[in-house]
Amino acid sequence: MRAIIIGIGQCGTKIADLFALVDFETLAINTSKGDLEYLKHIPPERRVLIGESLTGGKGVNANPLLGREAMKRDLQIVMRKIGSIIGYEDVDVFFLTFGFGGGTGAGGTPVLAQALKEEYPDSLVVAIGALPLREEGIRPTINAAITIDKLSKIADSIIAIDNNKMKESGDDITKAYERINYTIVERIASLLALVDVPGEQTLDASDLKFVLKAFGSFSTIGYAKADANKLKSLSRLIMKSFENEGLYLDANIESALYGLVAIHGPPELLKATEIFEALDYLTNKIRGKQIFRGFYPDPREREVEVVTLLSGIYESKSIEEIVLTAKRYAQSFMRAKKEAEAKKKKLLSGLPDFDDIYPGGEE
Numbered sequence: 289m290r291a292i293i294i295g296i297g298q299c300g301t302k303i304a305d306l307f308a309l310v311d312f313e314t315l316a317i318n319t320s321k322g323d324l325e326y327l328k329h330i331p332p333e334r335r336v337l338i339g340e341s342l343t344g345g346k347g348v349n350a351n352p353l354l355g356r357e358a359m360k361r362d363l364q365i366v367m368r369k370i371g372s373i374i375g376y377e378d379v380d381v382f383f384l385t386f387g388f389g390g391g392t393g394a395g396g397t398p399v400l401a402q403a404l405k406e407e408y409p410d411s412l413v414v415a416i417g418a419l420p421l422r423e424e425g426i427r428p429t430i431n432a433a434i435t436i437d438k439l440s441k442i443a444d445s446i447i448a449i450d451n452n453k454m455k456e457s458g459d460d461i462t463k464a465y466e467r468i469n470y471t472i473v474e475r476i477a478s479l480l481a482l483v484d485v486p487g488e489q490t491l492d493a494s495d496l497k498f499v500l501k502a503f504g505s506f507s508t509i510g511y512a513k514a515d516a517n518k519l520k521s522l523s524r525l526i527m528k529s530f531e532n533e534g535l536y537l538d539a540n541i542e543s544a545l546y547g548l549v550a551i552h553g554p555p556e557l558l559k560a561t562e563i564f565e566a567l568d569y570l571t572n573k574i575r576g577k578q579i580f581r582g583f584y585p586d587p588r589e590r591e592v593e594v595v596t597l598l599s600g601i602y603e604s605k606s607i608e609e610i611v612l613t614a615k616r617y618a619q620s621f622m623r624a625k626k627e628a629e630a631k632k633k634k635l636l637s638g639l640p641d642f643d644d645i646y647p648g649g650e651e
């Protein structure tokens with residue numbers, strides 16, 4: 289299974305940087321030179337500054353029009369860089385990490401996603417984006433809603449992470465982002481690490497690709513972990529991984545089409561009856577009724593870890609709130625603009641031109 293992680297913008301490159309720390313192939317793309325320099329683990333030759341002629345390397349200040357233009361202008365450089373990383377071996381999935389609320393990520397990601405789909409039609413393009421916090425105001429919400437709409441027509445899946453759900457009250461924002469990013473990478477890396485690994489029942493790259501090829505709908509990844517000597521019920525732990533508190537998006541999992549569950553832990557604890565009890569429950573719960581499963585008994589392991597990927601989700605409160613707020617705002621903004629234009633027109637109508645008032649200059 290070959291995955292390439294491409295971070296776009298500040299949030300996206302910080303997340304990609306953590307993936308680099310755990311040895312994934314990564315690329316960082318940003319309009320801000322300073323933010324690119326700040327990365328710790330992605331090597332300098334895997335960092336691409338875009339839109340320098342547009343922004344002077346200073347970022348786009350949450351303006352997705354500039355983010356889009358920056359990516360368009362330097363798309364050839366970006367695609368050449370991606371081509372040089374790929375070489376001759378196929379890529380199964382491109383994961384694009386970004387923040388939905390900013391300018392570089394929100395504007396640039398759909399442009400890159402489209403180019404990747406055209407150039408690598410056999411690879412999946414999966415967007416992993418952080419949704420803005422409510423307190424950030426209306427602009428990030430609008431950026432997010434419009435980018436969700438665009439990506440839903442291009443990407444195979446959108447793994448949306450709701451910062452509101454993941455932020456704990458009292459968290460300072462930098463710490464909160466660090467923790468959220470770490471959680472995202474831990475979950476996705478744990479899942480990818482189990483694909484193609486020999487186990488009692490193995491998940492392979494084609495299972496994961498099947499689940500992620502979900503028509504531009506939403507996906508979410510759940511997670512639960514317990515100390516082997518403290519585990520009371522494995523089926524309860526598995527169910528916890530796809531209950532609301534285990535997921536990082538408010539989503540109605542009953543609306544999911546596909547699921548994939550990977551369970552890793554000491555062999556004596558991976559009891560088939562308990563696993564099947566939980567997986568039957570999940571299979572009956574989701575609309576698509578298809579669950580892929582992988583069990584990985586590992587005698588060295590002292591923890592039981594469950595990663596659950598649910599895809600084909602069309603009902604999510606987190607997404608609905610953003611889209612409806614953006615739509616309400618856009619409608620009232622356009623109404624206000626129309627009223628202001630009508631007022632201006634009324635106020636200015638009936639004014640003469642200069643030559644109606646002043647004597648002509650040709651006399």
Ligand SMILES: Nc1nc2c(ncn2[C@@H]2O[C@H](COP(=O)(O)OP(=O)(O)OP(=O)(O)O)[C@@H](O)[C@H]2O)c(=O)[nH]1
Pocket residue numbers: 296297298299300302319320347348349350351386387388389390391392393394418419420421424428451465466468469
């Ligand atoms: N989870 C998470 N979200 C983040 C992080 N940094 C920013 N965000 C969110 O992402 C959005 C801003 O995106 P950024 O990546 O900072 O912006 P950008 O794409 O670099 O675009 P510009 O800064 O406008 O050039 C906001 O809505 C934040 O809530 C982060 O490290 N982790």
